[in-house]
Amino acid sequence: MPDDLTLPPRPDFFPAPGGALPQHWSKCFGCGDDQPAGMAMTFTAGEGLEVSGRLTVAQRYQGGPGVIHGGILSVAFDEVQGMACMVLGGPVVTGHLEIDFARPIPLGSVLEFRARIDGMVRRKVYTSAEARIVEGPTAGDTVVATSRGLFLTIKPEHFAPMADFVDGVPVSPFGTSSL
Secondary structure (H helix, E strand, C coil): CCCCCECCCCCCCCCCCCCECCCCCCCCCCCCCCCCCCCCCEEEECCCCEEEEEEECCHHHECCCCEECHHHHHHHHHHHHHHHHHHHCCCEEEEEEEEEECCCCECCCEEEEEEEEEEEECCEEEEEEEEEEEECCCCCCCEEEEEEEEEEECCHHHHHHHCEEECCEEEECCEECCC
C-alpha cells in the first residue's frame, strides 16, 4: 500500500455501530432485495470505518463437494468491502480484489465478514476483510479467508447509461437524477 494513505473521517450520516446499513441498490446480486436469485447479504456498521456482513452458504453456492464455490466467496468479499466504502457517501467501483482461501467452508454455514477502509489516496480506497464461520459444523473464531481490495470513487453519473427508467426519468443505483 502507498505510504501516503489517509483515513477519511466517519461522517454523521453513517449509522452508529451495530446499526443496519441500507442496500446500495435493490437489484444488486450481493445484497438486493429485488434479486430473487441473489445472495441476500446483510450488513451492519462497526466501529470506526468498519462494517460487518453475513452470508448463509446456501446449497446453490456449491463448488467442490459440500463446500462453497470460490467465486461466491469472491462476490461476498467484493460486496462487504464495497459496503465499507459507503462511509464515503458516494459510489465506488472495484479496481482490484485478491482473496486468500485458508479453509474449506461447508454448505449450510453462516459466514461473518469484517471489512474496513485501510486508507485513501485521491480516488483510490484501500480495503481489507476477513471471514469466519459463525454458525455451522465448523464454527469458531478461525479466519477461513481474507481479502484486500482497491476501490475507486466515481461520480453517480457513471451508471447513467445502465440506469433503469421510471416514468421516463433515469433511476440509477444511487437515486433519481436528471442525467
